[in-house]
Amino acid sequence: MDCVDFLRANIAKKQLPTYVYGYPSKRAYRAFPQPLRITDVIEQASRSKQINIYIHIPFCRYRCTYCTLFLTTRQTPATRESYVVRLAEHIARYGEYFGDREVVSIYFGGGTPTLLTQHQFGDLFAALDAAFPNRNRKCEITVESAPGSFDNGLLECLKGHGVNRMSMGIQSMVAGELAHTGRPYSIETAEAGIKALTECFSHVNLDLIYGLRGQTRDSWNFSLGRALDYEPQTVSLYPVVVRPMTNIMTSKAHAPELFFSDAEKYEVYDQNVALMASKGYRQESFTRFTKIAGGRAYRQENSDFEGTPLLGLGAGARSYFGQYHYGSDYAVDSSAASSIINAFSNRSFDPEAIASHGITLTPDDLARRYVLLGLTLSSLSRKNYASVFGRELTADFSEELKALECLQLVDLADGDTYRLTHSGFKYSSIVARVFYSDAIVALEEQYQAA
Numbered sequence: 001m002d003c004v005d006f007l008r009a010n011i012a013k014k015q016l017p018t019y020v021y022g023y024p025s026k027r028a029y030r031a032f033p034q035p036l037r038i039t040d041v042i043e044q045a046s047r048s049k050q051i052n053i054y055i056h057i058p059f060c061r062y063r064c065t066y067c068t069l070f071l072t073t074r075q076t077p078a079t080r081e082s083y084v085v086r087l088a089e090h091i092a093r094y095g096e097y098f099g100d101r102e103v104v105s106i107y108f109g110g111g112t113p114t115l116l117t118q119h120q121f122g123d124l125f126a127a128l129d130a131a132f133p134n135r136n137r138k139c140e141i142t143v144e145s146a147p148g149s150f151d152n153g154l155l156e157c158l159k160g161h162g163v164n165r166m167s168m169g170i171q172s173m174v175a176g177e178l179a180h181t182g183r184p185y186s187i188e189t190a191e192a193g194i195k196a197l198t199e200c201f202s203h204v205n206l207d208l209i210y211g212l213r214g215q216t217r218d219s220w221n222f223s224l225g226r227a228l229d230y231e232p233q234t235v236s237l238y239p240v241v242v243r244p245m246t247n248i249m250t251s252k253a254h255a256p257e258l259f260f261s262d263a264e265k266y267e268v269y270d271q272n273v274a275l276m277a278s279k280g281y282r283q284e285s286f287t288r289f290t291k292i293a294g295g296r297a298y299r300q301e302n303s304d305f306e307g308t309p310l311l312g313l314g315a316g317a318r319s320y321f322g323q324y325h326y327g328s329d330y331a332v333d334s335s336a337a338s339s340i341i342n343a344f345s346n347r348s349f350d351p352e353a354i355a356s357h358g359i360t361l362t363p364d365d366l367a368r369r370y371v372l373l374g375l376t377l378s379s380l381s382r383k384n385y386a387s388v389f390g391r392e393l394t395a396d397f398s399e400e401l402k403a404l405e406c407l408q409l410v411d412l413a414d415g416d417t418y419r420l421t422h423s424g425f426k427y428s429s430i431v432a433r434v435f436y437s438d439a440i441v442a443l444e445e446q447y448q449a450a
Contacts, residue, residue, distance in 0.1 A: 003403035003434050010430045011407075016262035018241050019286055020376060020432040021301070023369045024440045026318065026330050027447035028359050035353035036326050038097055044322030045309050051101035052300050052310045053132065055087065055124065056317035057113040058341055061149070063334070064171075065182045065247040066209070066240055070316030070330055071111040072338045082345045083314070084120045088127040090313050093349040095131020103132050104308055105140040105300035111316075113143050114150040118157040125161040140165055140299035147193035148185045155200045166197045167205040172212060173223040180213040182247065194230045203292065206232045210268050211240035211260040213251055220268060228279060234290040234297040235281065237272050239265040245332045269426060285376055286428045296377070305373040307388065315344035319355070323366060326358025365437050367396055372435040375410070376428060380418040400434050 001009070045051070058071045059080055106128065116124075142165040143158055158166075172178050175187055197204045206227050210220050227235065240259070242249050252259050260268065273283060281289035290297035304310050304320060312319040316337075318327040328344060331337045361369070367389055374380035385393040394401065401418065404410040409424035409431055424431060 003400050004406055006434065007403055007407055007409070007427075007430060011427055014261075014263040014266055015430060016239060016265055017429045017433060018243075019238065020372065020429050023372055023432075023436070024325070024359060024361075024365070025444060026327070028440050028443040029325070029327070029330065029357045030359065030443070031329075031357050032326075032355070036324065036355040036358060038351040038354050041319075041321040041324050041326075041354075042097060044324055045098060045101075047322065048307065048309055049102060050104050050136070050303070050308045051098055051132075052104050052303055052308055053106045053128070054300070054310055054312045054317055054319075055106070055108050055113075056312065056314035057083075057108060057110040057116060058314070058316045058337065059083075059115050060110065060112045060146075061115070062182055062184055065180065065213075065251065066242070068243045068246060068332050069111065070332075070337055070340075072334050072341055074334055074338050075341075079341075079345075080116060080120065083341065084116065084123060086345045086347075087314055088123050090349050091124070091127040091131050093351070094311060094313065098311060099131050100134065101132070101309075103135045103139055104303045105142070107141075107300050108143045110144050112146045112149050114145040114154060118154055121154075121157060121161065138295075138299070142167055142298075142300070144168070145193070145197070147183075147190040150193070150196070152196060152200070155196060159200060164201070165203045165205065166201045167207070168193060168197060169207040170194065170223075170227055171207065171209045172215070172219075173226040174215075174219045177212050177215055177219065177223075180251075181209075191226075194227070194232070198230050198232060203234065203297075204232045205234040205236060205297065206230075207236045207238065209238050209240050210272075211265050213248065213255075213258050215260070217268065217271075221271075224272070224275070233292055234288065235276070236287045237269075237276075237289070238287050239269070266426065273422075273425075283425060285378075286425055302377060305370075305377055307370070315341045318358075323361045323363075324358065325361060326355035328355065329357050359443075362437075362439075365440060368435045368437055368440075371397055371400075372432045375418065375420060375424075375431060375435075378420040378425070382416050382418075397435070403434070404431065 059075045060071045060073050063071070063073055141163045143163050145166060145168045147168065170190055171181060171183065173187055173190060194206065208223060208227060242252050276283065276289040281291055283289050284297055288297060296302040310320040312327055315328045316330065318325065329340050331340060370385065370388065371380060382393045408421055409427060410418045411421055412418055420428060
């Protein structure tokens with residue numbers, strides 16, 4: 001099937017693949033024949049004088065029914081403390097190799113990072129300040145959170161350490177829908193969390209999910225409208241994803257009528273786009289809408305997509321250094337995840353074995369990654385591609401780009417930069433898969449999660 005036929009067929013069937021936010025996904029990772037060494041990635045990192053830092057905090061109080069993130073709900077204060085101590089060591093040791101780089105962004109993801117104490121955040125920021133002192137003047141420092149996981153004292157602590165962007169998963173503002181997702185807090189707790197964040201920080205991102213069990217168009221519109229009442233600077237709207245090893249997969253198998261179809265999700269998407277535009281939000285991707293002017297609302301993602309190395313720290317974190325994408329082993333099952341986390345906490349940093357799992361990308365897949373991620377953010381420059389890869393974009397992807405233009409999914413108004421059209425944003429998850437290599441598709445299809 002050629003590209004035009006592939007796109008037409010999947011769009012006509014209203015296929016809604018998993019939202020693409022990276023390439024390749026962790027499902028393409030496998031155990032390395034030999035552990036990756038720090039010397040293996042230093043040469044790749046030498047091509048950039050900047051760096052992004054991601055720190056994974058794999059602890060949550062509960063696991064949502066749709067969640068496949070790397071985390072555990074089986075933890076104690078002692079578990080978290082030993083993990084933070086090891087993280088601080090890793091930060092210091094990586095600073096020996098990359099501490100001269102200009103830090104573009106720092107992101108604390110999870111899990112729920114705001115389960116850490118003020119003292120623990122203080123230790124991690126002290127380690128970061130010592131190991132990576134050279135910060136870009138617009139360095140984006142983000143911390144993810146969840147309702148009921150923080151107080152005003154912790155927020156003031158984070159702000160004092162330079163945090164300038166907070167992100168919180170709200171998902172729904174309807175009690176019954178929250179209960180079905182496995183979130184044990186009240187709507188009042190969610191509203192108090194939003195209020196605290198928006199009062200303390202100038203940039204707050206809120207996540208919501210449409211297509212949850214039992215959700216209706218009216219209840220979704222209520223949730224979105226209630227979140228917008230707080231005027232967050234950025235809002236991320238995700239269609240629910242049903243993956244293996246999740247409770248929501250079992251729930252949908254038994255009662256599919258309680259969930260939106262893919263066609264209905266696309267209809268909700270269209271309504272979302274229209275509403276967000278009417279509220280003054282600019283669309284940045286399939287999911288993200290922002291009022292931030294003069295720049296992207298998520299700088300780490302944008303910088304990563306443009307080729308800045310990403311140093312991932314902690315169990316479950318992924319690092320991207322040119323051809324090397326790597327991390328620890330991955331698991332969804334809580335006991336398996338706990339074992340990986342404990343192994344991280346119990347083992348000192350070893351420059352001869354910085355990662356056990358990952359993938360070495362071919363030159364072809366590096367080019368594919370650059371193109372599909374650029375299009376995801378609607379900014380694929382022919383001139384920049386030629387500068388990075390030493391050849392013309394159309395020499396590598398002529399068929400794919402012609403197909404996208406034929407179906408009016410992109411335009412090339414200035415003669416250089418391909419940008420997604422309204423339809424291109426809508427079907428961007430399908431568009432991205434035009435650029436997947438056969439090898440990556442095979443690896444992802446063969447993946448078996450623990």
